[in-house]
Amino acid sequence: MKKEIEQKGIVKEQVGDNVFVEIEAHTACDGCHAKGSCGMTACESKIIKVKSKDKTYNQGDEVFIVIDDALGVSAIFYGYVLPLIVLLVALVLGSFADISDLHAGLLAIGCLIMYYFGLNLCRRYFKEKFAFRIR
Secondary structure (H helix, E strand, O other): OOOEEEEEEEEEEEEOOEEEEEEEEOOHHHHOOOOOOOOOOOOEEEEEEEEOOOOOOOOOOEEEEEEEHHHHHHHHHHHHHHHHHHHHHHHHHHHHOOOOHHHHHHHHHHHHHHHHHHHHHOHHHHHHHOOOEEO
């Protein structure tokens, strides 16, 4: 059985196949006993665009937005782990190439820029891979 991450939201509008759902983004402050006296404003609304060809929704409908749990791990890998590996490999290669620390650091930053540029070029693939569903 697949594990899923779900978030309750409210439909704001539907335009063609696209449903715009407003969700409340909460942080870990929700479970804190001091959240009433804290000055953090950790709760904010976000609008998520979800494709829905099967059903039409009305404004104000309560829905659940769902994504597979494994995709969260993939997102962490592409967003944090792989860039860290690119950075470290570039730094190590720069230090073995007998160049100054400044140039090795600039090489690592340049490699990160190229990584994120490549990630941006693949954004259509990632939009399809990390697509939300309505349940």
